[in-house]
Amino acid sequence: MDTCDWRTQFPSDSRSNIINKILETLKRHLPFSGPEGLNELRRIATRFEDKIYTTAVNQTDYLRKISVKMLTMETKSQASAGYSTFLPAANYATPLYQSGYHMVNDNSRTSLPKREPDLNIDDWRTQLPPDSRQKNVNKIRDSLNKHVPISGQEGINELLRIAASFEELIFNAARNKMDYFRKVSFKMQTMEEGD
Numbered sequence: 090m091d092t093c094d095w096r097t098q099f100p101s102d103s104r105s106n107i108i109n110k111i112l113e114t115l116k117r118h119l120p121f122s123g124p125e126g127l128n129e130l131r132r133i134a135t136r137f138e139d140k141i142y143t144t145a146v147n148q149t150d151y152l153r154k155i156s157v158k159m160l161t162m163e164t165k166s167q168a169s170a171g172y173s174t175f176l177p178a179a180n181y182a183t184p185l186y187q188s189g190y191h192m193v194n195d196n197s198r199t200s201l202p203k204r205e206p207d208l209n210i211d212d213w214r215t216q217l218p219p220d221s222r223q224k225n226v227n228k229i230r231d232s233l234n235k236h237v238p239i240s241g242q243e244g245i246n247e248l249l250r251i252a253a254s255f256e257e258l259i260f261n262a263a264r265n266k267m268d269y270f271r272k273v274s275f276k277m278q279t280m281e282e283g284d
Contacts, residue, residue: 095147103238107155108138110236114159117279149247152237156251160258163279213266225273226256232280 111134121130138155145151230252239248255276263269 095145095151096142098240099148099151100238100240104138104142106238108134111138111155111159114162118162147243148240149243152239152244152247153251156237156254160255163276213263213269214260217266217269222256222260225259226252228277229255229273229280232277236280 108131112131115130115134116127119130121127137158141151141154141158145154226249230248233248233252237248237251239245256273259272259276260269263272
């Protein structure tokens with residue numbers, strides 16, 4: 090059994106960057122006023138990150154929990170603004186191996202589900218070009234790579250799983266092809282604006 094705690098190998102500035110990303114997300118979604126409000130949001134972000142940091146069993150678990158919580162905030166906000174249909178947060182915690190995504194050993198690519206959901210033949214999902222979902226997963230992964238600190242193959246694999254999870258949530262929540270691409274673009278834009 091490995092007795093080395095993963096936290097000793099986690100870059101300290103990465104925690105600060107993650108707290109800042111959480112703070113930016115909170116600022117977009119929670120009302121606040123003045124320096125006191127901003128300080129309170131910073132305390133919330135710091136406590137939130139620290140709780141996940143101390144309870145995570147490894148770096149992958151830490152990044153997954155942070156990502157799921159931030160995605161939940163974004164999705165709830167979009168739902169209240171009329172951007173998407175609300176999906177209960179419990180659904181986000183479904184392990185990706187149960188959702189149909191599998192890691193492929195060649196260059197650590199994430200493969201799309203082996204089978205799409207059972208849908209009507211006129212459904213827009215059946216009319217997407219075969220590789221468009223995989224391209225969107227790759228684009229989301231590339232954006233995440235710019236904003237989420239990773240180390241080692243485990244971190245790279247976790248980014249792929251997170252990107253696949255984001256894409257799957259968007260795919261399942263979209264009402265039509267245009268809505269799907271708009272939501273993917275919106276997710277990419279919100280990640281880029283987080284800088």
